[in-house]
Amino acid sequence: MALTSKGYKRESYEDILERLDVKAKELFGQDANTGARSALGILLRIMAFVLALVWQDNENVYYSGYRKTAEGRQLDALLPYAGITRNPATYADGPVVLSGTPGTTIEMGFTVGKEDETLYYTLEESTIESDGTATVDVMCQVSGAIGNAEIGEINQIINPIDGLESVTNPIAFTNGKEQETDQEVRERADTTVEGLGSATTASIRTELLKVSGVRAAYVDENYSDEINVYGTPSRAIQAFVLGGSDEDVAKAVFKKKSGGIQPYGQTYITVLDDAEQPKAVGFTRAQTVQIYAKVSLKKNNSFEADGQNQVIKAIVQYIGGSDAESNTYIGLNMGEDVILSKLIARIYGVNGIDDVDVLLSTDGSLYEASNIEIKLQQVAQITAANIEVI
Incomplete structure (x- = not known):
């Protein structure tokens, strides 16, 4: 039996060949030649090889049903049960400075690049100003870390036009990221299921970890009558967060916090409640x-x-x-x-x-x-x- 109380036990090629050998001699007689060079032996080995692949596929199907062992798309199908999805690869973007003749117009979609042939396109139309430069945002044409660039690395004009002389990026591009790996998303899923529900620090932390870009979070609560060592006021909470946009983080805190509890922090963002009333939600960026x-x-x-x-x-x-x-x-x-x-x-x-x-x-x-x-x-x-x- 493949499926036992201890899990799935896959038969190996050797195990299958041995059973086929025994069955062949039972049917053809004990003196049947099942050696590796005999006709019968070759057929048995071909069958054992194919059956071994079937056993392997069955084992993969068995393990694809569990978050700890599933991979790829099978793992993606299980993530909603933990309330999350895999973070996709992101496109690197940022500003570049175009230099040339004042009045030169650069259309939206104009292509620039790095020496390694990584390409970027402009996100809006721009015109060279009187100082001979124009600053415009660009985005890499492919997602992932390949689009990240050091200062000055984007210096190639792919399709030259009259009046445009050079291009450079004044700041480094660092926001291009690869798709979240299986191991990373498994660990994040394990954390999110720890804090299901609402109005608890665990549930707030779980909601924060669901926010795209958030890599770590801790929620401090102070139910004493004095400010604690983290600066959290009395009867308040303070979320410490690494990553994620300010707006998304504030919405996550507001969604799970208890009613009447102050969400304190060094950063405050206005969030609308169910009645469209503005509420100031605070949190603090992690050190x-x-x-x-x-x-x-x-x-x-x-x-x-x-x-x-x-x-x-x-x-x-x-x-x-x-x-x-x-x-x-x-x-x-x-x-x-x-x-x-x-x-x-x-x-x-x-x-x-x-x-x-x-x-x-x-x-x-x-x-x-x-x-x-x-x-x-x-x-x-x-x-x-x-x-x-x-």
């Missing part, structure tokens, strides 16, 4: 603790050519932040400490590593082989540029 890491590796012959990038990615995925390709990972939640042993365990997941030493820092100067404590209103983050691998 980001930048982490720096120095990693010393003892490698063997199995260490791959891009092994260093794999190590950097493993560190970013554990702590949270941006890797070398500008992919963003959620990582640790609000108030979670950076545990050195857990970080080292993630690094050992990269092939070809015999030994590893890791030093951590919060200022880039003083490094220690110790955990980093994170307060409740803080969240640890790291970038590929802050990781040194030798």
Whole structure:
């Protein structure tokens, strides 16, 4: 039986071949030649191979029904039961400065790009001003981190026109993100189902984590008669949030908070209630603790050519932040400490590593082989540029 009280047990190719061999000799006689080079043996092995694939497909179907093991589209179909959907890839966008002859008109959809042939199009028509420049917003033609750009990296005019001489981006583009991975969306789903309902700090946090772009959240409540250590007034709540737009965060807090409770914070956004009456909803942006890491590796012959990038990615995925390709990972939640042993365990997941030493820092100067404590209103983050691998 494939399905038992302990779950699904798939038969291997060898198990299937053995059963076919036994059945063949039962039907054709014990002296039947079922060797690998015999006609009957070859047929049995072909059948065993095909049946093994069927067993594998059945196993995949079985595991696709559970959020912990489903992948891809099957996982997407289960996410609504947790009240969320997968965050899609986003398009990088931002302003560029066009230089040329005053009065030159650049139509909407005009194409510029980077030297690696990543293309962007203008979102509106613009005209070169008297100072010889025009600032216009552009958006990458493809989604994902490929659209992110350092300052000055967008410098190619794809279809030249008279009166236009050059283009550049005065600020870095960093808002292009890849689609949320299976592991990331599983972790977010696990968190959201913890706080179903309303009028509790858990339900407010859950609602915040459903907001697109929110990577961490913590809700502090003060039911004492004095202001607490986080600055939350008496009989009030204060949501600490990393990521997401101000409007979406405020709406999420207002949707789940209890009636008559003040939503306090350093940022206030006006939200309309059911009667279209304006309500001021406050929340506070989380304090980001930048982490720096120095990693010393003892490698063997199995260490791959891009092994260093794999190590950097493993560190970013554990702590949270941006890797070398500008992919963003959620990582640790609000108030979670950076545990050195857990970080080292993630690094050992990269092939070809015999030994590893890791030093951590919060200022880039003083490094220690110790955990980093994170307060409740803080969240640890790291970038590929802050990781040194030798």
